[in-house]
Amino acid sequence: MSKRRQQQQLLDSLARSAKNFNKGEVECLVKLFNRLAAEPSNHFVNVGLDRNMFKDVMHRTFGMTDDVILDRVFRTFDKDNNNCISAVEWVEGLSVFLRGTLEEKIKYCFQVYDLNGDGYISRDEMFQLLKYCLPKQPSEEDTDEGIKDLVDIALKKMDSDHDGKISFMDFETTVRDDYLLLEAFGPCLPDIKNSIAFEEKTFQTTRKV
CATH class of the missing domain: 1.10.238.10 (EF-hand)
Structure with missing residues (x-):
């Protein structure tokens, strides 16, 4: 199967499973993921996000500083417990983190x-x-x-x-x-200001259409 077709299947699947995002938003999040995963400081280059890269993104983007909480947020995103956040885990995790129902x-x-x-x-x-x-x-x-x-x-x-x-x-x-x-036991969700800033920056291409 071609890489393009695989990518399309991934986007189609995520548009169904990460139901709080539309398909255009899913595509933007996957592009951001690919960019982060390709950074040389990332232990799992081009495979997924390692713990340090993920925590760094959460710290820079959402102002999260508590190491105990950040470690647990990583664990909650990392559904298969392999110490690496995949594209699917990234998008599905953000679906709840940013726009989850109560x-x-x-x-x-x-x-x-x-x-x-x-x-x-x-x-x-x-x-x-x-x-x-x-x-x-x-x-x-x-x-x-x-x-x-x-x-x-x-x-x-x-x-x-x-x-x-x-x-x-x-x-x-x-x-x-x-x-x-x-x-009650510590901030593990983004505040409104950081959440809006992240969405505006990440989804700006889909909103111009």
Whole structure:
């Protein structure tokens, strides 16, 4: 099969699976992906995006700085766990990241916060996530106490079955009641300003038509 035909099949498939983008937008995202994947600093040149390249894009484009969160965002995009983001994973991941429905965003945020992938956000995971969100205090102990208090507040608000951890059902129920708690354990979605800037820059060719 010719390379052109393969590319066309990829675009057709992604236009169906990444349903929050139209075909022209999918094409723009694949072009951007190919450009990033070809950069010499990328470990998987012309194959996909390695962890460092992906984190660098998220940092430069969306202002994301928390290393723990960035690592989890990479893991959430990397569906097959091969440490490389493929074109399909890139477009489908961005479909949720940029334009996901509430349901898609709840699933995505929960996956990011579930650090060990066991289906729960434990007290320890909440502590690790929140530790990097709070400004450093003169004494490390002061910070730790403040974080423990935040973890207790989060559990009180979200742990509806009182088992000391947050299940997906707990998380979903709480967020549907209060949307502001979607990113309770750290920013893992783009803010509106960065999201609009990225879309305008990436999709400008499709919008001139």
